[in-house]
Amino acid sequence: MDKKIIKPKQGIILISEPSLQDYYFRQSVVLLAEHSKEGTFGVIINKPIEMRLPELFEDMLEFDFPVYMGGPVKTDSVFFVHTLDDIDGSLKIMQGLYWGGNINTVKSYIRKGLINETHIRFFVGYAGWEPSQLNREINENSWVLSHTTPEEVISTKPGTLWSNYLKHMGHDYAIWANYPADPTLN
DSSP states (O other), rough: OOOOOOOTTTOOEEOOOOOOOOOTTOEEEEEEEETTTTTTEEEEEOOOEEEEEEHOOOGGGTOOOEEEOOSEEEEEEEEEEEETTTSTOEEETTTTTTEEOOHHHHHHHHHHHHOOTEEEEEEEEEEETTTTHHHHHHHHHHHHEEEOHHOOOOOHHHHHHHHHHHHHHHHHHGGGOOOGSGGOOO
């Protein structure tokens, strides 16, 4: 099978292989927000947690947006990915998808009804790798890489992301989609 090799870079997703049993990364899809010689960071995009936006921001009590587990680093901090190109301080991940920016602008847009769940996702913590660490993990077969779109990142139901990406990558990966989260229960 002749596969095009995808390298880690900003805007690429990492899909954990079924053998990866780490608490955070088991059956995870990670969006890379930055990849450079200094290291890599991103967020796990398919793991909602038992928390809602009002629990993070007292001044947002009326907005019941979901919150996602972004990763094991800085779990005392909130990060967000969005599709709005006019939020000051945002980092462009890819065409139509941005990392962070001015949270006060985001809050104002939410209050005015200019942002809803189809525009933004909030994360507690992020995933990070030291220089060359991610490449080692890829070589150890912990991750497969794929392309994504802003719509897939923001709008797809998180519970189906891992298996959907695997199914779309072809037969060799599609069989992984049925792999149990905890193989000891199989």
